[in-house]
Amino acid sequence: MKVSQNTVVTLDFTVTNANGEILDSTEGKQPLQYLHGTGYLVAGLEAVLADKVVGEDFEVTLSPEQAYGEYDDALVQSVPGELFDGMEVSEGDTFVAETDDGHRPVTIIEVAEEYVKVDGNHPLAGMTLGFKGVVREVRAATEEELAHGHVHGEHGHDHDHDHQGGCCGHHH
Numbered sequence: 001m002k003v004s005q006n007t008v009v010t011l012d013f014t015v016t017n018a019n020g021e022i023l024d025s026t027e028g029k030q031p032l033q034y035l036h037g038t039g040y041l042v043a044g045l046e047a048v049l050a051d052k053v054v055g056e057d058f059e060v061t062l063s064p065e066q067a068y069g070e071y072d073d074a075l076v077q078s079v080p081g082e083l084f085d086g087m088e089v090s091e092g093d094t095f096v097a098e099t100d101d102g103h104r105p106v107t108i109i110e111v112a113e114e115y116v117k118v119d120g121n122h123p124l125a126g127m128t129l130g131f132k133g134v135v136r137e138v139r140a141a142t143e144e145e146l147a148h149g150h151v152h153g154e155h156g157h158d159h160d161h162d163h164q165g166g167c168c169g170h171h172h
Helices: 043-049 143-148
Strands: 007-016 022-025 032-035 057-062 076-080 094-099 102-111 115-119 129-140
Touching: 043 057, 043 129
Parallel strands: none
Antiparallel strands: 007 022, 007 032, 007 129, 057 129, 076 115, 094 102, 102 115
């Protein structure tokens, strides 16, 4: 079976930046499992994986547009410090904010007395990324998986829908 719309694909992969530094890898961990065609992976990677078969490997360099988008200065903003009253916040913390576009992961880049500066860009925005790996398994998605739009089962995500963990998934 080939990787195609509505197949569940299991991958081993490594992601590197333009300098060849490893940013994320499944090596020594569970492989990634996702439902193809739902936009869970970045567009450039889904395009490369289409029509691959089990055992086939892939290697691709993606521009920011094909991966997590260009860095957008407009997504950096200062918010009043009182929004964080009672919370311990420090630079580098990430949390999911409610925005007009729905939930967005944001990173705190500066903490001052009156305000906190947050960055709504994906941590990998603006970066050229290298993906390489191998297709481990391809199967048809179940009706339930299609209805929910994501993988169920032992290697899939559990139901808390926290997609911030991996760097390959889209931000929801």
